[in-house]
Every structure is written in C-alpha cells, then in structure tokens.
Amino acid sequence: METAPHNLRIPSATYRLQLHRGFTLRDAAGIVDVLHALGITHLYASPLLRARPGSPHGYDIVDASMLNPELGTEGDLEALSGKLRERGMGLVLDVVPNHMCIADPLNAWWFDVLENGQGSAYAKFFDIDWTPPKPELASRVLLPVLGDQYGAVLERGEITVHYEAGLFEARYWAQRYPLAPKSWPAVLEPVLARLRDSQGESHGQVVELESILNSLTHLPSRRETDTGKVRERQREKQVLHRRLAALTAESASLLREIAAELTTINGRPGDPASFDRLDALLDDQGYRLCFWRVAADEINYRRFFDVNELAAIRVESPEVFRAVHARVLDWAARGWIDGFRVDHVDGLYDPAGYLEQLRDASTAAAGRPLWLVVEKIFGPGESLPADWPVHGTTGYDFLNDLNGLFVHAEGFRRIRDGYDRLAGPLPPVPEQVATCRKLIMLVSLAAEIHVLAGRLDRISEQRRESRDFTRESLLFALRETVARLPVYRTYARGLTPVGEADRVRVEEAIEEAKRHNAAASPSLWDFISGVWLGSSPQGLSEEQREERREFVLRLQQFSGPVAAKGVEDTHFYRYVPFVSLNEVGADPEEPVVPVEEFHARNARRVSAMPATMTATSTHDTKRSEDARARLNVLSEIPGAWSEAVGRWRAMNARLRTVVGRAETPGPAEELAFYQTLVATRELHPGADEEPYGARIEAYLTKALREAKLRTSWISPVEDYEAAVTRFVRGALRPEHGFLADFDAFLAPVHRAGLLNALSQVVLKATAPGVPDFYQGTELWSRRLVDPDNRRPVDWKRTRALLAELDAATVPPAALLESPEDGRLKLFATREALRFRRAHPELFREGSYVPVSAPGPLGAHVVAFARIAGSQGALAVTARHLLRLGRGLPPPPEAWDDAALELPEAFRGRTFRCVFTGRTLRPDGPRLRLGDVLTPLPAAILALA
Numbered sequence: 001m002e003t004a005p006h007n008l009r010i011p012s013a014t015y016r017l018q019l020h021r022g023f024t025l026r027d028a029a030g031i032v033d034v035l036h037a038l039g040i041t042h043l044y045a046s047p048l049l050r051a052r053p054g055s056p057h058g059y060d061i062v063d064a065s066m067l068n069p070e071l072g073t074e075g076d077l078e079a080l081s082g083k084l085r086e087r088g089m090g091l092v093l094d095v096v097p098n099h100m101c102i103a104d105p106l107n108a109w110w111f112d113v114l115e116n117g118q119g120s121a122y123a124k125f126f127d128i129d130w131t132p133p134k135p136e137l138a139s140r141v142l143l144p145v146l147g148d149q150y151g152a153v154l155e156r157g158e159i160t161v162h163y164e165a166g167l168f169e170a171r172y173w174a175q176r177y178p179l180a181p182k183s184w185p186a187v188l189e190p191v192l193a194r195l196r197d198s199q200g201e202s203h204g205q206v207v208e209l210e211s212i213l214n215s216l217t218h219l220p221s222r223r224e225t226d227t228g229k230v231r232e233r234q235r236e237k238q239v240l241h242r243r244l245a246a247l248t249a250e251s252a253s254l255l256r257e258i259a260a261e262l263t264t265i266n267g268r269p270g271d272p273a274s275f276d277r278l279d280a281l282l283d284d285q286g287y288r289l290c291f292w293r294v295a296a297d298e299i300n301y302r303r304f305f306d307v308n309e310l311a312a313i314r315v316e317s318p319e320v321f322r323a324v325h326a327r328v329l330d331w332a333a334r335g336w337i338d339g340f341r342v343d344h345v346d347g348l349y350d351p352a353g354y355l356e357q358l359r360d361a362s363t364a365a366a367g368r369p370l371w372l373v374v375e376k377i378f379g380p381g382e383s384l385p386a387d388w389p390v391h392g393t394t395g396y397d398f399l400n401d402l403n404g405l406f407v408h409a410e411g412f413r414r415i416r417d418g419y420d421r422l423a424g425p426l427p428p429v430p431e432q433v434a435t436c437r438k439l440i441m442l443v444s445l446a447a448e449i450h451v452l453a454g455r456l457d458r459i460s461e462q463r464r465e466s467r468d469f470t471r472e473s474l475l476f477a478l479r480e481t482v483a484r485l486p487v488y489r490t491y492a493r494g495l496t497p498v499g500e501a502d503r504v505r506v507e508e509a510i511e512e513a514k515r516h517n518a519a520a521s522p523s524l525w526d527f528i529s530g531v532w533l534g535s536s537p538q539g540l541s542e543e544q545r546e547e548r549r550e551f552v553l554r555l556q557q558f559s560g561p562v563a564a565k566g567v568e569d570t571h572f573y574r575y576v577p578f579v580s581l582n583e584v585g586a587d588p589e590e591p592v593v594p595v596e597e598f599h600a601r602n603a604r605r606v607s608a609m610p611a612t613m614t615a616t617s618t619h620d621t622k623r624s625e626d627a628r629a630r631l632n633v634l635s636e637i638p639g640a641w642s643e644a645v646g647r648w649r650a651m652n653a654r655l656r657t658v659v660g661r662a663e664t665p666g667p668a669e670e671l672a673f674y675q676t677l678v679a680t681r682e683l684h685p686g687a688d689e690e691p692y693g694a695r696i697e698a699y700l701t702k703a704l705r706e707a708k709l710r711t712s713w714i715s716p717v718e719d720y721e722a723a724v725t726r727f728v729r730g731a732l733r734p735e736h737g738f739l740a741d742f743d744a745f746l747a748p749v750h751r752a753g754l755l756n757a758l759s760q761v762v763l764k765a766t767a768p769g770v771p772d773f774y775q776g777t778e779l780w781s782r783r784l785v786d787p788d789n790r791r792p793v794d795w796k797r798t799r800a801l802l803a804e805l806d807a808a809t810v811p812p813a814a815l816l817e818s819p820e821d822g823r824l825k826l827f828a829t830r831e832a833l834r835f836r837r838a839h840p841e842l843f844r845e846g847s848y849v850p851v852s853a854p855g856p857l858g859a860h861v862v863a864f865a866r867i868a869g870s871q872g873a874l875a876v877t878a879r880h881l882l883r884l885g886r887g888l889p890p891p892p893e894a895w896d897d898a899a900l901e902l903p904e905a906f907r908g909r910t911f912r913c914v915f916t917g918r919t920l921r922p923d924g925p926r927l928r929l930g931d932v933l934t935p936l937p938a939a940i941l942a943l944a
Contacts, residue, residue, distance in 0.1 A: 007368040009090055009338040010391070010611045010844060011042035012837045013765070014772045018046045018619060018790060020056050025072035029080045031795055036087045037802050038778055038826075039833025042338060043084060044092040046619070048077070049327060052101045056790055057619065058094070059343065060101035060310065063108065064324045081336035090338035092371065095328055097315045097354060098347040099304035105176055110311065114141065115178035117222030117286025119233050125320050127302035127312040133454055137300055139223050141287045144295035144308050145175060154275050154282075159289065160266045161187070161281065163258050166245025170282060172289065181237045182219050183284040186277070187265065189213060191257045205251050212243055222286045293714070299447045304347070305561045306444035316349040321357055329365040337362075339371030341394055341613075346376065346488045346560035349553055352387050353493070359389040373613045377564070377585045379487030383608065385499070392605075392612020395772055396585035399615050401601050402763060403583065403628050404593030405862060406756050406879050411635035412578055412592055418642050419577030422667045429588045430484075432575055434516075437483040437566030439708060444565060448558055453478055455551045456531065462544050463537055466527050477513065477524050478555075481532075484512040488560040490532075494549030498533050506532050572622065573707040576672045579679070580631035583622055595862055599850035602864070605768040606848045614769035616760055617777050619790070624774070624783040626825075627679035629760055630753025634678065636883035637749075644745045645674060651738050655730040657723045662710070664723040672703060673728065674742075680782045683743060683750055684820050693732045697725050699784045752882040754780070754819050755889055755937050758828055759862070759877035762938040765832035766866060766875035768848055778829045779822035801826050812915050813935035816889070828915065832940060835873075835914045839942075842871040849903045851876075853929055857898040860884050861929060865903050871943065872906060873914075876929075878937035889937040892930035899926035911941035919944065 015035050017028055028043065035043060047058035050068045058068065067074055084090055102110040109122040117123070118130055118139055130139050146153045153159060159172050161179065168179040168187060192213060195206050219236055220229040248255050267275035282289065290298075295308050304310035314320050331337050340362065348354045355372070362370045372390040378397050384390070420426055427435075441449045453475035460466040460474065486509065490502040498506075510529045514522065531548055532555065540548075572582035581591035593601075605612060616625035623631070634641045649670060656663050656670075665673065676696060701721055704711050711717040731738050757780070764771045774781075776793040779801070783789040801823055804810075815824040836843050846868035853861045860883075863876040878889070886894035902925050911920045911927075920931055920941060932939050 008371060010371055011044075011090065011092065011339070011770050012840060012843070013040050013833050014042045014044040014092055014613065014770060015040040016044045016046075016618065016772060016774045018057060018775060019048065019071050020058070021054065021070035022792070024070070025076040025080050029076070029083050031799075032080070032083045032087060032089065034795065034799050034802060036089060037806070038773075038830050039835075039837050040089070040773070041837060042090045042092050043080075044341065044772060045094060047094045047096050047343075049096075050106065052104050052106070055101075056787070059096055060103075061096055062101050062104050062106040064100070065327055067327070077331065077336060078334070081334075091336060092339040092341060093328060093331070093337055094341045094343060095325070095358075096343045097313075097321075097324060097358075098344050099310045099312050101309055102311045103175070103309040111178055114143075114285070114287050115180055116233060116237075117141075117180070119220060119222040119224050119230055121230055121234055123225070124317060125313055125323070127314050129300040129451060132298070132300040133450065134298055137288060137298065139286065140300075142294070142298055142300050143177070143287050143289050144292040144299060145172060146289055146291050149291050150289060153289075153291075154279060155267070155269065155272050157267060157269045159278065159282070161262050161278065163187075163248075163255075163262060166241040166243075166248065170285075170289075177285075177287065177289070179281070180222055180285055181216055181240060182222065183281060184216055185213055186281050186284070187258065187261055188216075191254070191261050194257055195254070205247060205254060208243070208247050209254070212240055212247070215240055296443055296446045296714075297450075300451075302448070302557075304344075305565055306440075312347070314349070315354060318357075321354075321361075325358070325361060329361055332362055332370065333365040333367075335366070337366070337370065339373070342372065342374045342390075344560075345374040347557060349557055350493060351491065352385060355388050355390055371611065377488055377568075379505075380587050380590070382487050382501075383604075385491050392609035392769065394618070395613040395615030395769070396583075396618075397601075398605075398612075398764075398767070398769060399618075399621070400583060400586045400591070401593050401598055402614075402616060402760060402767075403580065403586075403632070404591050405595065405598050405763075406629065406632040406760070407578070407581065407592045408635040408880055408883060409592045409594070411638040411883070412581075414638035415635065415641060416577040418638070419668075419671065422671070423577075424667075426575075429575065430512075431516075433567055433571050433588060434483040434512075436570040436574065437562050438479055439570065440562050440565045441479050441482065443708075443714070445558070445562060449479060449482075450475065452551070452555055452558060455547070455554065456528070459531060459544075459548055459551060460527065462540060462547075465523075469524060469527060473520070473524060474528075477517075477520060477528055480513040480517055481509050481525070481528055482555075482559050482562055483566075484516075485509040485559055485563070488563040489556045490559075492532075492534055492552050492556065494534065494552060503533055568622075569706050570708055573703045574668070574709060576668055576675065578631070578635070579672060579675045580623065580628040583628070584618075584620055595859075596850075598862065599848075599864060602768050603848050603850075610768055610844065612769045613772050614764055614767060615772045615774070616764055617774040617781065617783075617789075618772075619774065619786065621774075621789070622785045623679055624781040624789060625760060625777060626753070626757045626780050627782040627784070629756035630749060630782070631675060631679050632756055633749045633752040633882055634675075636752070636880050640745070644741075645671065647741065648674060648738060651736075651741065652727070652731050655727045657726070659720045659723045660710070660717075664710075664720060665727055669700075669704065669724060670727075673700060673731075676700070676784070677742060678746060678749065680784065681742075681746060682782075682820075683746060693729060695784070695788060696732070697728050699788060700724060700728060702785070748882060748888065751819075751888045754824070755881055756879065757825060758936065759879060759938045761825060761828045762832060762875055762877050762940060763862065765829070765836055766843070766864075766873065766940060768843075771833075771836075773829070778826050780820070780825055797822075798826070802830070805830065811935075816935060828936070828938070831914050835940060835942065839871055839873070842866055842868045842873060846871070851900050851903065853898050853900050855898050857884075857895060857929065861898075861900075861933075863900055865906060867903070867905055872909075873943065874900070874902075874906070874911065874927075874932075874939075874941040876900065876932050876939045876941065878933055881937060889933070889935070892934045895929035895933065897928070898930075899923070899928045900932070901925060902927055906943070910944040912944045914940040914942055 049061045050063035050066050051058045052060040052062055105111050109125050112122050113120040161170050170177045192209050199206055220233040265277045267278055302312035345351050373392050373394055374390050376393045456474045457471040460469045486505055492498045510525050514525050568584055705713045710720050846866040849865040851863040851865055860878055860880050866873050907925045
C-alpha cells in the first residue's frame, strides 16, 4: 500500500456524480456550493472521455484522446476544477483501462482494425486471437451483430454496400463497417470496364480510375504485420481515398456507375444467387458478420465480461497505456485532478504492473503523487496484494462489513431456513455458486474457456507424462476448477514465485474440484495445479516456459469475469432468502458481521489502508444503502416476517398462474417481490402508484433474466415474464387488499429502517477510510440496481433543505417528527462531514479503539473512538431497535444503566455532541447510553 506524502491530497469525503448529456460539467459546477455545504471535499466523477453518443454512464468509451463533447468542453472542465479549488476541494476521476466500446465508428482505432485487419496500426491495441480454433476465422474478427443467421439476413437485403466520399462501407441497418481498400476492385473493375466502353481508354477519368485500381491491387495485404508494410498501407490507402473522392466529386457519371454497380451487388430479395457477389465481397474483409448468438462459442476478441460491444484493450502494452491515458494525464498535469479510481482492476493482464505504470505516470504528470483507489471485489479473507501501489479500494469491502453489522444473526438464520423449506431442497451455497459459474462458462464465456483449454492442451504436449490428456478432459477440469476458486482471481505474475495466499486458494479450488469429480483422474487436477502455480519441469525451453506463463496470466484475466457474472449477476438473483445480503462483494456463506469482527476489520484498515474509500451505495450496487437498511430490520422480526409472507402468499394465490407446467411466480420469485417492496415502497401520502409499479415490473424482469432459470437476456420467455408482470400489477392494485396489509406491516419496519440508515451515516463518516457518497444519498435513497439508480437527483430540493437547515437551528428531535422529508439524514450527513473536514488529522491519522457497553443492552450498540494526540471523538450508534422493543428511537430510560466503557485517554474528559451541541461528562470511566443516544440513536461526541 502507498503511504501518504505531504503533498498528497487525500479527500476527507468524496461525492460520486454520474455525468451525461443530461447532467454536464457545467451542471456539476453549479452544485459545487451544495457539495461544500454538505462537507464534501472531492467530487468523484464518472468517466469523462468521449463515450458512445447518449451514454448514461461513460464506461463505453469510443475515443480516449478527447473529452466527451456531450459533457462540455475542456474550458468547462477547467472551470469546474477552478470552482472546486476556490473552496479547497478537488476532483477524482474514474478511469477505464480495460475496454472500449466498439459499436460506433467514432472508435477510430477499432474501425481501422476492421478495415485493415492485422495490418492495422491498432491491431495490437485490442486483445484479438488472429489464429482461433475455427480456420475460417483466421486473420479475421468475428462480429456478432446480426439479428438472425447470416444467410437469412443477407438474402433479405438487410446488408448493403454503399459509397461515400472516397470510401466503401457495408451497412446493416444503422451500423456501418468499412470495406478494405484491397477489396474495392470487386466494385470498381466492372465500373472501369463500362467507362472504357463509353469514354475510351485515353479519357482522363478512365486513366485515373485505372491508376487507382492498379495501386489498390499493390497495397500490402491485411495479413502483413511488418511495421514498414503497415505504414506503407496506411499511407497509400489515405492517398487512394483522397484520389477516389476527388475523382467522383468531379464526375457525376462515375458516381452513377458506382451506384448502379452497388445496386447489382446488393442483390434482390427472392433471388438468392443475386447475393453471391455481395457474399464474396464481405468474405474478403478482415471481419466476419454473424448472428449475435454465435458470440458465446466463437468470438475471438476478448470482451468486457460477455458484452459484445465492449472489446478489451491491451493496456499492458506501453504504447496502448500511453494512448489510453494521454488525455487524463494531461488534465493531471494541468492540476485539475487529485486522484484516480481504476475500474475493474481484476480484468487487467498484470494489475500490479499496470498500477505501477499509472502511479509513475500520474506522479510525473502532476508533479506530486495522486490518490489512487481500485475497484476490487474481495473473496472471503482476501486483502489487497501488498505490492499494489494504491491507497485502497472503492469500498465494497466496507459496504458489506457495515451492512452485515445490522443483520441479526439468529433472525437471519431463521429466515434462511424458512426460505430453504419454501423454495425446496437446495444444495449448499458453495455448490450453488459453482453451478452458476459453470453456467457462465458454458453459455456466456464458452469461447474464452475453449481458447484457454486449447492453450492448456498445447502445454500438455510439452511432456510425455501429460500428453495423453485430451482437450475435452482439460476443458472439463479447467471449468470445474475455475468454478470453485474462492476469490475472483489470483495474481501470479509469472516472473516471481506464486504468493502463499494464491497457492492456498488454487489448491483449495483443485481439492474441491477433485472432491466433486471423483471419476476424473487425479493426475489431471495435479497437472492443472502445477501449471497454475508455476511449476516448471526440467527440460523445458524458454519458449515453453513463456507459454505456461502466458496461460496463467490469461486464466487469471478470465476467472474474474466468471466470478462476477456467476455470483453477482446470476446467483444473487437466484438465491434470495435475504436480498439485503446479495450485494457486490458479499460472502454468500457468512454475510453477517459480528461487532467484534467489524472492529477488527476497521483496525486492519487503519494499519493497511487508512486512505481507502468506504462506500455504502455506488452505481453498481444491487440496492442503495437505505433500501438495505430497511430490509435488514426483517432479521429482527423473523417470526412476523414469516407470518406476513404466508398471509400474502394466500392473499395473492389467485394471481399466480401456470406457465410451462410450473406455478408462476414461483416461491423464490414471489419472495423477491415482497422483499423488493419492503426495500422501496414509500408510505407517505400522495405516492404515485403507477410509476412505482412500472419500476417494480422493470426491476423484476431484469432480475428474472439475470437469474437465467426460466428466462434470460439471451432467450427471453415472454409468456413467463408476462405472467410475473400480471401478478405484480394485480398485487399492487389498491382494491386488491394486499397493499393495505403490506403497508401496516411495513410501518414499524420503515421507522426502524430510517434509524438503521442514520447509524450507517455516522459509522461511515467516522470509520477509517474516505467516506464516499453516491449522488442523491444525502437524502433517503431506496433505489434498485441500474438503471433505477440512475434516476435524476432533485438538486433544487437538496439545496432548499440545506438552506432551511442553515437558516435556523432545527433541533434534531424536531427532525425525528417528520423523518420522511429527508432533513434528518441530510442533517446527520452534513454535521458528520463538516466535523470530519474540520479535523483532518483525527480521521486521516487517528487510531481506532473499539468501545463496548457491558451487559445485555450492549449488543444493541456499536461504538468506537478515534484518537490523534489531543484530538478525539466517539462514534456511538444503536442497532436492532425493533427487536429491542423499547421505542423507535428508545427514550433515555430505555437504556437503563447501560454505559460505555471509555478508553483510558477519554476518562475524566468532557465531550460535546456534534449533532446537538450538548455537553456530556462521563461518570468516571463510564458514559451512560441514555445520555448519549438521545434524542437521536446515533451520536458523534468530540472531546471538548
């Protein structure tokens, strides 16, 4: 981990903004005063480089060389940076080193590859297998863009060739694909023949066109990769493009002849033979258009997960690194950037190597170190590799630690057991996860694992003791092993011995794979283990060693997407006993976090990652923080929840139908529906039910497709989805009666959930790390996974409420009288962050000391101290208050004589409550909870 030099600007608190054409850099500049009033020190922006037109998030970058014009100009970015600096604030930027969007011609790099194949100057920018298993794809890129089989699409006339300003391109509806210049003679030679007949061989246009054709035939082949030949091809094709454009600009007759020839080539629907020339022309390109369903089995470029429109880039290449980062490093050099957030670090070929490059390049550009955090999802017991030069993660680890703290362990077990009985016999969670991962490798990422198996098959031929392993057996064993890896990936670099943690995890995966596949030869697993862990038998050549190293690096890149798609985007939508815990980075087996473990993990953050980001909501979370805070209350009342679910299932039984011989929705889907209502339903008068119903329908459709059980994104089952939608609409009709019963159940859960959320704010704002706030979460936010979490933020309302709080001293007790208006959370967030900003040393360098309250009521309290020299603060929060049953919130007398046992440094000292301004004096080493947790059940006490 990186230390913090004096000139490093570590944020006190960050605020994530999603920028797009509906909320631009100028709009961001317009709310800087709001963020400052809130206590934020750094605006944390979504990617700013040019993205696909209309992008709502910026991760589909098409041009890394420029700012996205939909967001504004560089002058706007400079102005935003200036406004931030005026208030002592800064800017943190999201960078995307893994992939680019290839679905738009604005991606000049990709479209140059399509035009020139391996002979493109950018061919090495993308991770393309030019020698794939299928011979017909050799030296080509497979483009899975067609809505039907290629032959059917072609003969319906949906693919056509067009000419425009010196260039030929194929079009499929709105999509455009360049034709290689060397293939243009198929169009131009018949045109030249007709012009010779009509104008004579000596006519100037004929002579020029003949010269152009002659030059086209002498262009270097698209398979030619010699640097000199690549440059020659690039230079000469530009010349020929300009010559042809000039010739057609001055000759209307030539344009008509080209148009007539293209009409012939483009064929006539109903006459299959008329498409033969078009088929041959397309077959002469450096790409192959195909049905989108082919992608899973045959795609030969590495993708971001399984998204065909996002192609992986080879950022491990210094040339690619420079090209991808030139613009953002230029902004850093101008002093506009204080830090970078690295997207999907586990997808990189060599994460440590990339991060070293980024640290060195950003430090050199800015003239000072920048704050660096990575999007990293931890497995059980995992931590950041010690050699990564970063300050921490984007905070999913903290999110799950904090969330698990508010789940009652016994109640969760009862709910889970009830779910297992209702949903039917289920295998253990690890086996469910393995099944989901294998599904991803069989369907979404089949092509990628087949390529890896081919590499492993070639490696097996290196030694006689392994040469009899067949490709199919290696494919099977590889799939089984990756499915059981307990983390996203390992981090062997090939040049150094495998780390102990990696070795243990690989061996665990191998042993689990063996245990579940006793019929397979043990030597098969041993071979895979040896290659993965870097064993190097004697007698191997350097080339053979490099082949093994390359396999491991590729395998590591592959296992991360398998885990993400298999766990987050499949298992978490299938296994839904308690959906609050189905969150990015959660441990499916042990999601509940005891207080002692919460303290232990925070203590480790202080020592290992004091400047890490801590989050509770992000653009990727499945549910926002307040939705989870409300759901967690269910663990306090498992009996009441079980009874309510049984009652609602009986009330809604007539709404269920049979689709494909199965009751729809099934028990799991119905439980997910009820939990989604608990998470999101508003109880205040005037709620607009119709848009809310549409939100729930859209979410459930997405959830069902992600689960991939009875429908999917690849093969939607309309009858099934329609039946679920009818169920939802029927249940949400006020006259049906279900909602009245549901709302009565929800009322106390809602109130307790608000208090949970308040406690979360206090703990996040005071715990080790840099607290991050996703846009809109300064007010109550009960949003679901994207696109629901991208709904616009009402900045006018936030500004008005802040002004109201600033205009008059509003007692916290008064805020509790109408907590739904959002002022309570806004007040707590503002006061906590302002206090944090005013005491940077305390929260950046302060020690972390757990504080307990002995006795049975102590189980309902989470408290810790932060101490730095003469500065100090106590964070004290209540939890499980509905289970406590003494009021929401409990009055002072509800805490009896329970008291905090203060650390030695705080004994005899006086405290000031950050929220109320009250002075508190401990009774010796004890501070009574009834004095602290009033009027709010969460407090920050500062040493006076």
